[in-house]
Amino acid sequence: MSAPALDRPAAGSPGPAVDPAALQQQFEATIAADHRIEPRDWMPEGYRKTLVRQIAQHAHSEIIGMQPEGDWLLAAPSLRRKAVLLAKVQDEAGHGMYLYSAAETLGADRADLTDKLIERRQKYSSIFNYPTLTYADVGVIGWLVDGAAICNQVPLCRSSYGPYARAMIRICKEESFHQRQGYELLMTMMRGTDEQRAMVQDAVDRWWWPSLMMFGPPDDESPNSAQSMAWGIKRHGNDELRQRFVDMTVPQAKVLGVTLPDPDLTLDEATGRWRFGAIDWSELQRVISGDGPCNAERIARRRAARDDNAWVTEAATAYAAKHA
Numbered sequence: 001m002s003a004p005a006l007d008r009p010a011a012g013s014p015g016p017a018v019d020p021a022a023l024q025q026q027f028e029a030t031i032a033a034d035h036r037i038e039p040r041d042w043m044p045e046g047y048r049k050t051l052v053r054q055i056a057q058h059a060h061s062e063i064i065g066m067q068p069e070g071d072w073l074l075a076a077p078s079l080r081r082k083a084v085l086l087a088k089v090q091d092e093a094g095h096g097m098y099l100y101s102a103a104e105t106l107g108a109d110r111a112d113l114t115d116k117l118i119e120r121r122q123k124y125s126s127i128f129n130y131p132t133l134t135y136a137d138v139g140v141i142g143w144l145v146d147g148a149a150i151c152n153q154v155p156l157c158r159s160s161y162g163p164y165a166r167a168m169i170r171i172c173k174e175e176s177f178h179q180r181q182g183y184e185l186l187m188t189m190m191r192g193t194d195e196q197r198a199m200v201q202d203a204v205d206r207w208w209w210p211s212l213m214m215f216g217p218p219d220d221e222s223p224n225s226a227q228s229m230a231w232g233i234k235r236h237g238n239d240e241l242r243q244r245f246v247d248m249t250v251p252q253a254k255v256l257g258v259t260l261p262d263p264d265l266t267l268d269e270a271t272g273r274w275r276f277g278a279i280d281w282s283e284l285q286r287v288i289s290g291d292g293p294c295n296a297e298r299i300a301r302r303r304a305a306r307d308d309n310a311w312v313t314e315a316a317t318a319y320a321a322k323h324a
């Protein structure tokens, strides 16, 4: 059930007399002091909406993000790899749950958010619309996709909205294990046969550019960044976080023994940062707008999960009502 909107009194209650200017001032002072906004606090409607949008997209990404790796659960090459992958995929489900809970503190309704995802009225990360063709893809998702997620999400542990920031702390701890398990898997394959090394290189070639796109459009084409940073929801622009990811990943690729598929990658000696080639932004737009390799399949599976399991929710709701 939706909580009442926080910037107006609940229906039927006159509420205490409040001075809107004073509330706005208090909100701005909290942001300026780098303190957290909590669910009980007044907040501007734009701030609330931006948070619901970002947190919901993030939650949807975690849930849809279970699918590409989940496809390999029945074909993991050993019991150990299967146990690790199962734990990782379950972690992603947990992340989705924390994030939907954070969205609920803002008055959003979880079932409504799921409907919006399925009806394509809300987005999820572009990265999960690419197929996992071999087991090396599981390693590369851990290394590159979870690696990108860490770069993007560690600053969100300091996000100005308390429930989101606190959810991100636990999520980031788990993501860092995910990244390491991916790297360890790839290291093992790189020490294997020529065929295994070729599988790893092929997976890196396919996932590198989509991983860079995860950070979103360049800052000058990002409609939300400036306001989100002013509100302390996002702490850095998309380009800065993308650059941090490249700087972190290039040395790891060298240790692994793979080549990143970008002939323009060069170290800028003056800044110590890696310059990279042009990103095909039309691909990101295509995938976001629904035309990626797996968009239809991902949504169809999420829709089936909602519809086939509706009886569980109904039974649990009826049971809770009976015992209330």
Ligand code: FAQ
Binding pocket: 053, 054, 057, 058, 059, 061, 062, 065, 066, 092, 123, 124, 125, 126, 127, 141, 145, 146, 149, 152, 153, 213, 214, 215, 216, 217, 221, 222, 223, 224, 225, 228, 234, 238, 288
């Ligand atoms: N894909 O103005 P901006 C993970 C949209 S979780 C799809 O820059 P913003 C864990 C954007 O929403 C991965 N859409 O937007 C895992 C906006 O659309 P809207 C998810 C994208 O919000 C690992 C429009 O374009 N992580 O990987 C993308 O300021 C392995 C304009 O963009 C998060 O959600 C994209 N790549 O910045 C799970 C982190 N990029 O809403 C399983 C939290 C942009 O106006 C396995 N989110 N868009 O219609 C964020 O940090 C931000 O929301 C950004 C986008 C950086 C993603």
